[in-house]
Amino acid sequence: EIQLQESGPGLVKPSQSLSLTCSVTGYTITSGYDWSWIRKFPGNKMEWMGYISYSGSTNYNPSLKSRISITRDTSKNQFFLQLNSVTTEDTATYYCARWDRYYWYFDFWGPGTMVTVSS
Amino acid sequence: DVVLTQTPPTLLATIGQSVSISCRSSQSLLHSNGNTYLNWLLQRTGQSPQPLIYLVSKLESGVPNRFSGSGSGTDFTLKISGVEAEDLGVYYCMQFTHYPWTFGGGTKLELK
Numbered sequence: 001e002i003q004l005q006e007s008g009p010g011l012v013k014p015s016q017s018l019s020l021t022c023s024v025t026g027y028t029i030t031s032g033y034d035w036s037w038i039r040k041f042p043g044n045k046m047e048w049m050g051y052i053s054y055s056g057s058t059n060y061n062p063s064l065k066s067r068i069s070i071t072r073d074t075s076k077n078q079f080f081l082q083l084n085s086v087t088t089e090d091t092a093t094y095y096c097a098r099w100d101r102y103y104w105y106f107d108f109w110g111p112g113t114m115v116t117v118s119s
Numbered sequence: 120d121v122v123l124t125q126t127p128p129t130l131l132a133t134i135g136q137s138v139s140i141s142c143r144s145s146q147s148l149l150h151s152n153g154n155t156y157l158n159w160l161l162q163r164t165g166q167s168p169q170p171l172i173y174l175v176s177k178l179e180s181g182v183p184n185r186f187s188g189s190g191s192g193t194d195f196t197l198k199i200s201g202v203e204a205e206d207l208g209v210y211y212c213m214q215f216t217h218y219p220w221t222f223g224g225g226t227k228l229e230l231k
Contacts, residue, residue, distance in 0.1 A: 046213075047222070048219060048220040048221070100173075103177070104158075
């Protein structure tokens with residue numbers, strides 16, 4: 001079965017970059033689904049951040065403007081999130097998820113990784 | 120951006136009680152291709168979100184049929200016919216019709 005696993009530092013200083021990895025097993029990321037990053041802020045608010053498609057194209061939430069970049073390493077079956085110039089408002093639990101391109105929904109999620117932005 | 124307003128924010132229920140959650144959209148979620156991309160997810164405490172329903176009313180594989188979704192346009196409802204203990208958590212609606220994709224604010228289902 002497909003599994004996704006986020007990894008990366010749990011603490012980032014303000015103004016620095018946040019970098020996370022999503023490792024996928026049980027499915028090849030170039031095979032036909034798209035791969036997203038989503039975050040949940042303290043409380044219940046959720047935000048879709050962006051995705052990288054199976055072909056390598058990307059689509060980002062405009063709210064993140066030029067701060068976000070999603071890339072991949074197909075040899076390792078991983079995709080990555082980089083968020084620049086972070087502030088305390090970027091403190092959240094970050095999830096990676098697979099997007100079903102036929103029915104348009106997130107069918108598999110990683111367990112999430114908490115990132116705190118603090119000096 | 121499309122705003123999804125969920126009500127109520129908190130729902131108190133007893134085991135076996137039937138409950139409903141509303142999700143109202145600031146824009147129609149009917150896509151130009153004729154589909155409506157409104158989903159429901161459940162996040163249990165300490166777990167990642169899991170899909171329950173997609174395309175308004177289609178049950179994800181393995182989801183019990185006490186869950187049902189309905190609605191069209193801007194008004195949608197998730198119904199649980201007979202709450203069980205494993206149903207507790209935060210429910211979200213989410214739309215994929217318009218970019219950026221957006222979530223509702225969540226409804227926390229708790230035991231009364």
